[in-house]
Amino acid sequence: MDPVRLHYDISGSDFTTAGEASGKIKKTLKSLGFSPAVVRNVTIAVYEAEINMVIHAGGGAIDADIFPDRIEVVLKDEGPGIQDIDLAMQEGWSTAPENVRQLGFGAGMGLPNIKKYSDDLQIESEVGRGTTIRITVQNK
Amino acid sequence: MTIQEIMQTLDAEVITGADFLDREIRTACGSDLMSDVLAFVKEQAMLLTGLVNPQVIRTAEMMDMTCILFVRGKRPTLDMIDLANENDIVLLGTPYEMFTACGRLYSKGMRGRSGK
Ligand SMILES: Nc1ncnc2c1ncn2[C@@H]1O[C@H](COP(=O)(O)OP(=O)(O)OP(=O)(O)O)[C@@H](O)[C@H]1O
Ligand SMILES: [Mg+2]
Numbered sequence: 001m002d003p004v005r006l007h008y009d010i011s012g013s014d015f016t017t018a019g020e021a022s023g024k025i026k027k028t029l030k031s032l033g034f035s036p037a038v039v040r041n042v043t044i045a046v047y048e049a050e051i052n053m054v055i056h057a058g059g060g061a062i063d064a065d066i067f068p069d070r071i072e073v074v075l076k077d078e079g080p081g082i083q084d085i086d087l088a089m090q091e092g093w094s095t096a097p098e099n100v101r102q103l104g105f106g107a108g109m110g111l112p113n114i115k116k117y118s119d120d121l122q123i124e125s126e127v128g129r130g131t132t133i134r135i136t137v138q139n140k
Numbered sequence: 141m142t143i144q145e146i147m148q149t150l151d152a153e154v155i156t157g158a159d160f161l162d163r164e165i166r167t168a169c170g171s172d173l174m175s176d177v178l179a180f181v182k183e184q185a186m187l188l189t190g191l192v193n194p195q196v197i198r199t200a201e202m203m204d205m206t207c208i209l210f211v212r213g214k215r216p217t218l219d220m221i222d223l224a225n226e227n228d229i230v231l232l233g234t235p236y237e238m239f240t241a242c243g244r245l246y247s248k249g250m251r252g253r254s255g256k
Binding site: 015016018019022023026036040043044047048051103104105106107108109110112113116 | 172173174175176178191194195196199203204227
């Protein structure tokens, strides 16, 4: 069966619209009848990754493939990349500047939280080229 | 508690969502850090915050929170109110600061994530 496919281009300059794509993915999953728990897991993981894309990488693109048994979301940016992924995965580690902290983000909780809410998280990153995050949530 | 009772407890006014004041809210969370809300909130239906920017509404939307209370006289911007309306989220404002607002709700039976 073909997946339901969603694609969003994410602006890196507009903090106001950050989260719009995650909200649309959430509404789509809800309307397709996925359970509240599955919708919640996908939504929180994708929102964290979308915010990261805006505050750390200057925007990018989100592709979601919705299968009956799983949801796969790929977030691809051409930002600065992540130097040390193990370090970035640690709770509390953040390079967010002061202006991002004033907006209520930058506690270094996002990537660990994505791991917590997903069944699989793959991060590919090259310094100076960009980052690709793959999130999979199983429909249990 | 209903949102109506929360408003009475906190001398709060409704900014948007006046149609939903009979909603029942049992647990809440108070934070100015959306990172923490995303990482630690479980089923809490209400967010108390002194932070004002659209990601406050987005965060509540993602977490299925149905009511946001702005403390110490803070008021949301128009685009935040629009976003709340789109998602049926009630926005309230109270003159009390965070500590007092949380304390007054706690004394009326509202609880945090632990339920204690
Ligand atoms: N898409 C990305 N491009 C470049 N760097 C990133 C990206 N995503 C994360 N990072 C790096 O990894 C660090 C940790 O990310 P994480 O999401 O865990 O925390 P944060 O975004 O800094 O804070 P929080 O998520 O709590 O608001 C970031 O501070 C940043 O240095
Ligand atoms: Mg983050």
